[in-house]
Amino acid sequence: MSKSVVDASPEAVTAQEDWALAREKRMHEIILKIASDGLHVLDARGNLVTMSDSFCVSLGYERSELLGKHISFWDPSFPPGVFEERMGSLRETNDQTFESQYRRKNGQFIDVEVHARGFQVEGEGLLFCSSRDISVRKQSESLIRLQAGALNNSVNAIAIADATLPDFPLVYVNPAFERITGYSSVEAIGHNCRFLQREDRAQPELMAVRMALMSGVPVKATVRNYHKDGRMFWNRFQIAPVHDKEGVLTHFVAIINDVTERKLSDDYIRLVSQVFLHADESIFITDPEGHIIETNPAFTRTTGYSREEVLGRNPGFLQSGRHDPDFFSNLWTTVLEQGHWSGEIWNRRKNGEIYPDKLTLSVVRNEDDTILSIVCVSSDITVLKEQQNELEMIALHDVLTGLPNRALLNDRLTMALADARRFDKKMALCFIDLDGFKPINDRFGHDKGDQVLMAVAQRMTATLRATDTVARLGGDEFVVVLSEVSSEQELIATLQRIMTAIALPHTFGDQEVVVSSSLGVTVYPDDEVDAETLLRHADQAMYRAKGKGRNCFHFFDVVDERNAHLRTEGRTRIEQALESNELELYYQPKVHLGTGQVLGVEALIRWNHPQQGVLLPREFLPIIENTDVETRISEWVIETAFKQREDWKALGLDFGVSVNLPARHLHTPGFSEFIGRMMQRYPTDLVPDFELEVLESVALWDIPQVTQAMEACRQHGVSFAIDDFGTGYASLDYLRRLPVSVIKIDQSFVQDMLTDREDFAIVEVVINLAEVFRKEAIAEGVETEEQGLALIFLGCTQAQGFGIARPMPAPQVADWCRQYQPPLSWQKASKNPPARLSSRPDKIDWSQYTLGSEN
Ligand SMILES: Nc1nc2c(ncn2[C@@H]2O[C@H](COP(=O)(O)OP(=O)(O)OP(=O)(O)O)[C@@H](O)[C@H]2O)c(=O)[nH]1
Structure with a gap:
């Protein structure tokens, strides 16, 4: 410093100026070396005049590879001609900042922000550019845009609550939230999410959610929520806590799904599977080809076969052999044509036992109407059948003698009549009333009377053919249907046999009792009437036999009857x-x-x-x-x-x-x-x-x-x-x-x-x-x-x-x-x-x- 004060000669001044210039140049060189932004100077045609090291590094080239190159070499948005145009406007505005993309040597593009300024050196117009790599910023910007798009377009409702404020108010809800809940973002933001609840706020799941939020831990739950219009919907949601860099809890993000439909169908499936598992009915399901694909426990209980034993098999192994092939082919035809068959069938258990099954087959179809499966539900009706048989026996038979009663007689008579009509046969109906039966009751007691009635029943049954019917109408009245009568002599012989059988003595101790009988007979088709009238006619004829003095038979007279009929009409x-x-x-x-x-x-x-x-x-x-x-x-x-x-x-x-x-x-x-x-x-x-x-x-x-x-x-x-x-x-x-x-x-x-x-x-x-x-x-x-x-x-x-x-x-x-x-x-x-x-x-x-x- 003192030298400059002391030595102020022109040489000294010049030397000083040169030194300063060299120093400045040196500084420029250093700046260009250490500058972090990509500094570079272009001439008026866009050719690179000089650049910083960082510029070379950002593009991946050696300095020598870049010097003199036209700007379009690294920036495709400036093809030749375009630069001059842009330069003109640059000169006018003198200063400009814009974003562009540079192509690196390896072909990769980088986002840059370019600051450009024109200047003159010795009359030559030059352009100073400073470019900064903004790829990272650009990426995060597009990421944010992407995230916003994802939030807005998500089918899941998303809500973000502020975890730092009391009561965790919502700060964001996406359009799906608005759609699912019916509340707009304006209505929702600033409020705790509980506006989605109603009086059932004590749902156990909700309690668990509250606990998790207090502890700041993630939580998943499915709860009942309510749409703004009052509709209930099942909300399956998960809430995740969000922490800042310091690990402080700042937000909760909730992803919400309306799973009403699924929940209902899940519940339904759960219910159906419970029914399937616990049903008393035996159930098996086959594929369209008839192979068993599922069975329930009742199936195993009924048939004795385990699920594993039968999977993949055709259910034919259950057949008892009691039905002919036609039965099954009709059954399957009905199932396939009508989608359903119901009836009783004899099946065979694994232990060989044959049992009656009440079976229902139903076809399950796909949406395109092809068969998905066939469901077979059946109940073992062995006990029911036994009870039914017993009831039938009671309902259709006389308790004392075990003979058919009036109801069964009517059936048999109607059948015998139909047979006689179809095959052009004769049949006879015989009404039998014991003679002097009352005195037996009076003399020996009701029990002995009963014994007589039972003996008479047995004797008559033994006398007749298996195809004939002996019935007791009550008291001492019996009816015999002789299903086929070939001649009058044969009929009379049969009647006499009946009378003889009835008249055999009954022994009570040392007493012998004999009862005779009066018989009224009518023959079809001589008496061509319906079953009920035939019975009435036989009854009338029996009264005539009584009138004739008992112990005889009387044939119903059709002509007599006709006159009587005319009398009634008259x-x-x-x-x-x-x-x-x-x-x-x-x-x-x-x-x-x-x-x-x-x-x-x-x-x-x-x-x-x-x-x-x-x-x-x-x-x-x-x-x-x-x-x-x-x-x-x-x-x-x-x-x-x-x-x-x-x-x-x-x-x-x-x-x-x-x-x-x-x-x-x-x-x-x-x-x-x-x-x-x-x-x-x-x-x-x-x-x-x-x-x-x-x-x-x-x-x-x-x-x-x-x-x-x-x-x-x-x-x-x-x-x-x-x-x-x-x-x-x-x-x-x-x-x-x-x-x-x-x-x-x-x-x-x-x-x-x-x-x-x-x-x-x-x-x-x-x-x-x-x-x-x-x-x-x-x-x-x-x-x-x-x-x-x-x-x-x-x-x-x-x-x-x-x-x-x-x-x-x-x-x-x-x-x-x-x-x-x-x-x-x-x-x-x-x-x-x-x-x-x-x-x-x-x-x-x-x-x-x-x-x-x-x-
Ligand atoms: N032991 C017994 N007696 C019965 C039964 N049902 C009805 N009776 C009696 O059977 C008798 C039948 O009456 P009637 O046919 O009029 O008596 P009946 O002495 O044979 O007279 P006729 O037929 O005119 O010869 C009545 O006394 C009934 O009380 C029964 O189940 N057991």
Whole structure:
């Protein structure tokens, strides 16, 4: 320093300046050597003029390899021509920073940030460039971009919470989080994640998560969370703690998955596998080719085969041999066509035992409809079958004898009938009732009765063929179905065998008991009806056998039955006739033969049949004999006659009316009260003027009862006549005791009295009897003048018959009464009655009388 002060000569100054220059140059050289940025200078054409060592190193070239090279040698973004353009703008702006990529000698590119500045040296324009390798920065920038992209596009919801703040608020949530939870990032950020929970916050998994977060350790869990709209979803998440460089916990990153669907299907699969493992049903699964691919423990328990023994095998080893090949081919056809087969099958266990299985086969298909597998579920129904058989046995058999009961009989009978129809065979049904069985019970006790029933059952079974059926209906009633009958003789022989077997003695101690039987038989197809009717017919025939005196058989008569059927139909039709006013009463006058005075009229029913015209009582009354219809019609007859009598009374015709009373009606409870009501409803001064005619046979039925019934009616003012007298065999004593006022001589005697001596005698006797018992006699069926005359001679002056008047409709009666005149012969004879005739019509001197002259 002192030298410069001391020595300030021009040489010294020049030397000093040179030194300073050299020093500066040296410094520049050093700078270029040690500079870390890649310093380099380009001339106006872009050729490299000088550079720092670091520039050479960054490009991997020797200095000599680079000097003078055009910029495009390392920077492809400056091809020749482009540099000059850019340089121009550089000169203008003078200073520029830009990023580019240099190609290294080894071909690798490096990212650089270039700072360029133009300058002049001795009039030459140069460009100073300083380039810095920014590859590392670039890489981390792109990594950050990549990470952001990954977060935004992740299908998993991601949430980041600040671990340094109380309550760990969220600082970031990705779009998947927004999608899965329904909460936007604005709604979520700043809050603890618990907004995804509801009242079930005590889930054990959540507790574990809280503990882990407090301890700052990673955690995984699956919990129930709730979408913003309230929907529950299963959230399977994992939370990882994030630490800074110093190891301080700063954040938690949670990856969240909605696994609802999977969880449900997992749960379902878990459930199904539990069912599979613990089911009582034996299950095996086959592939589409029928090889077993899985079995459950119940399969092993049932069949005795372990899973390992059967895997890969065809289940044919379970076959019992009880089904024919068709059975299995049908089974598989059904499974493949309908996807399902269910039924019972006999299988064989490993120990050889055959057992009944209730089997269901189901095809499981893929989405493309190809078969995935076949599932076979089966239950060993051995016990069930045994119980079923036992129940069937109880339900279908009689407990005492073990024979089929009514239900099984119906089955067998229906089958036998179907067989007979199909094969055109004869079959017979036999209804058997023991005779006098009740006394066995009464004498020896019910137990002994039971023994008899059991013995009878055994004997009958032993007597018949295996194809026949012996059934017990109850009590001492049995039914036998003879499934094939070749001839009547054979059938009769069988019936006799049955009767003989039943009639074998039963021994109780030292007592021997014999029971006979009554059999009712019907044969198909002679009796071509259904099973139920066949049984009814056999039952009816059995009653006929009982009626014939028991210990015999009776064949059901189809013709009889048909008539009975017609009777039933007829009954219904007659009831309809009553309802639709098709019935009418005709009246036949009863007169005094001598004076012609009308003493009364007998009401006689007629049916004005719409198709058949007027029907007489004998044409339809027999059909309803002894039925309720008969009683109803009788009530109608009585009331109509009462009414008619009142009408005639109004016309001044004061004669009585009589009606024919059916026996059943007389004995109907309340009959006398009915008569009482009629008398009250249609009162009269003439007593008695209403007469009930009862057949002699009816009157004799049960004299004390009939007498009682008649007396009860007489209290109400009606009288009784015995109709058709002489046809029964009334004892004189009965005739005396019966409270009847009139005896009507049956027309059959009257009609033949002049030709048949016996009839004449009967007429005479009846007239005399009536006189003796102080009853009036009236002759029915007088057809000729001679008959009337003979009756007068015999002392009978009252008569009715076609010879006097035919029955006529009510409106004609009044006119008839006005005009009727008896034959003169009758008038004359009754005025001068001859001495009583003897029982000899041939003794009558007819010549005294002029017959038919004035009538
Ligand atoms: N021991 C015994 N008796 C029974 C059983 N079921 C019904 N009875 C009796 O069997 C009898 C059958 O009655 P009926 O057929 O009218 O008696 P019956 O003496 O054979 O008379 P007829 O058939 O007219 O000859 C009745 O007394 C029943 O009480 C039973 O299971 N065991």
